[in-house]
Amino acid sequence: METAQKVGGAGTVPAAGEISLGRPLIDAVKVEKSYGATRVLRGVSFQVRAGEIHALMGGNGAGKSTLIRIITGLTPRDAGDIGFASAKAGGSGPIIAVVHQELALLPELSVAENIGIVHAKSGLSQSSRRRMRDIALNALRLIDAAIAEEIVDLPARKLSLHEGQIVEIARALSTGAEVLLLDEPTANLTAGETAKLFSVLKRLARDEGIGIVFVSHRMREIRELCDVCTVLRDGVTVANATPLASLSDGEIVQQMGQSTHRSGPQLKRRQRSPEGTPVELVGPDSVRMEIRPGTILGLAGAPAGPTGLIDPLVGAGKGPGWRLAGDGFGESFPSPAAAARAGVGFVSGDRAAKGILSQLPIVDNVLAARRVRDKRRIVGAAERQECSDLVSALKLKAGSIWDLPASLSGGNQQKLIVARWLGLPLRMVVLEEPTRGVDIGTKHDIYALIREMADAGAIIVWWSTENVELLELCDVIFAFDTDGRPKGFLPDERFTEDGLAELTGMAA
Template identity: 75%
Template sequence: MGANAAKAAGSDAGIDGSELPARTLIDAAEIEKNYGATRVLRGVAFRVRAGEIQALLGGNGAGKSTLIRIITGLASRDGGTIRFASGRSGRESPIIAVVHQELALLPELSVAENIGIVHAASGFSRSSMRRMRQLALDALGLIDPALAGKIVDEPAGRLSLHEGQIVEIARALSTGAEVLLLDEPTANLTAAESAKLFGVLKRLAQEEDIGIVFVSHRMKEIRELCDVCTILRDGRSVLNAAPLAGLSDGEIVQYMGQPAHRAATERRPSAAAAGGALTLAGPEDTRIEVRPGTVLGLAGAPAGPTGLIAPLVGAGSGDGWSISGDGFRGAFRSPAHAVRAGVGFISGDRATKGILSQLPIIDNVVAARRVRQRTQLVRAAERPQCLDLVSALKLKAGSIWDMPSSLSGGNQQKLLVARWLNLPLRMVVLEEPTRGVDVGTKREIYTLIRQMADAGAIIVWWSTENVELIELCDAIFAFDTEGSPRGFLPEDRFTEESLAELTGMAA
């Protein structure tokens, strides 16, 4: 969790707390980082103050994650200086805890063990287990006391994504951190859970004088939580700890290098939208009929949408949902069965539901084609096909033989989209596909998905960002916070207020 990372990062940084201005915990200047011939950071300045919540902003590939890795000592730098203030209780540097965008829990260990493991000297004993359990209850209780007792003894592998994210944040808080770095921490949380977390973070900043760095692409969250912002663009800092109150949303987007405004994606009937409707049947006598070319949005907390998505992509029976129509009967036996039937799947959970981390970019791009063709052999046509798709998506990669880990989060997400382009698809199922990507990449993904719909595919899109559903979808089906179906919201009633009323969530 990077609890002692500041000391490691500062071993050659010239730590001297006496030289830092009052309340400044971290002061980085002219930070440079190269990966081979690629210059990732080109002279970044970054300052963190005690008692202040700072938004770290920038497009995908701007250098945010690399900067965090350098600050926490997980990566070396090629230039620049980092100074740290003295930590509490005489430590030479402050404790830094970091919560990364992708979960890093040990699935076979309990929640208590996952939280307590960063405090254990060696092994587990009966007494240490009791201490771990109480530590976990205390840390989880800061966010959600009711959830704490429910999951503390559960194996982490049984948690939902949003429960796992809460455990990650609780583990960071349990370290007594003086600097807390949060990389997209609300990506898997409901609006209510996010609000609780924000309350905790504000209290930690105000009462405990903790410096908090918050990475997010959601302007509503940034405005609600943060005091100042640092903006990176092409590996450079264009703003450093600037007050948010003096910046409009349009100015922030422009600093990030994105157009200040783009018209909403135009919804229009697909030329292939006649006939061939599919019916989704679920609990409470629910029936959803969708035609080719339709973008159907799913709104609500994870329980409802994921229960519908599972049988559509061959990942389980879900909550009693089935699919029927031309060529479709019941549920798919496996993900491969769904792919061969013409169903694509794109998830925002890149680590566990998308990226093949041990295979190069080319294998990730052509994975769906190989499943459809029932082959594992490399074909001569794959290389030019992959190059064409990488070029069309403006995917920033050194080589198609590089590993996905060399790509930014946004470019990894483009990789998952590329997998399904130019394939004959009946349906594309999207599970938070824009989670953790910047404004520009979101727009590119929106355009690609609309193109798939125009080619005749049915699009089923779950998002917890209501504004995204309103912009992209032709119809929206809502679930409440318990996962129960609440019914359709027609296009003439597309408002954030209507969605919030149906789902119990605001996003």
């Protein structure tokens, strides 16, 4: 790690072990970055101070992840300076730990190895392996004691997205770093795990003077956790380390250049079921769900998603329990392609592994569902127009539709896999966390589009870990507990956050 003497100026030198709060551990000055003709960071200055929890905010594509990658040296900058200083006397630069927006685990190594490898002193002797495993277990327990033992010896490739996220966070926490850079760490966590993470982070900032940078599109989390915020808008700093207490939600949203103004269809839940021939989902323990076309069914609770239900719905395998019955749907689809041709759309929660076609340009990604359905491949002028329309419907920020998806920010990649199902005549759409990483402004556009699809007669099956969004939009909610066991429908008179938390067994 680089060190820089210019940071902090000529203050008094703290005694050994003492922490000087408020001194910048990282001082980035006028950082510039362009990708081709796109100017991503246009002179961004950003400081991280000891003991603060600093929200880094901005819409999708504003430059947050790029700034984090530049600070850690993963991406080279075009211009600007970055200084590093340790708050601890005698230290060189601070140790910096990062949780990147997309998971970065070594798939063939075990969880213990992924977390503990940085602690292994010399080779991997028996005792050093045992020590590594202990470090990993302790770090995992900070976030989720229930799964720590279960996953510690598994190879990382066997983890669900949710478990992988916990491992990433545990690894960052275990390093004893003086600076933590967390790029949307909570996107795959349950409310309970998020609460645990927050209490750990608050303790680290308060008691140990750790400087923390936190990226999230959830205003509630920002308010609960952070002290100050820096807001980026199209690569420019529009608020710099401003105390959060001095800004209203509206002011922040406005600074980001977004609006939560809702246009289009009414986004309230429907009290009565629409007409139409129902489709039946039949689960284990004689659980039955009858859903009519036009209904938005929310699935809540299971932290990794109820795959046993979702997989058979989208032709991705016959789950152990659930099957589909009624109205010509048959038992299950032989493949996702067959499901797509029968009018069943699927937005996977694991966009990197199961959503994005990483070797194909944006245009092919957007048109993928149409290609499967119509068995066509060549992009003509009409299709180009269709692609552009879908891209603008979701405010998808892309350089060119011929670029690869890797050139998109996280939230914009998410919009890509949602866009491909828009405007198609669908009978059912299965959504796993469709708004994961999507900014505040576009979230409501996606909600409106989901409602539109339902109004056009599709059955919407929507799994989310964000109970609030389910409660806001779903007509009915079916709950699972944290182990994925079905718990039943949320009764109308209990259609609240408390009611849902109780039914899923996640009440605080």
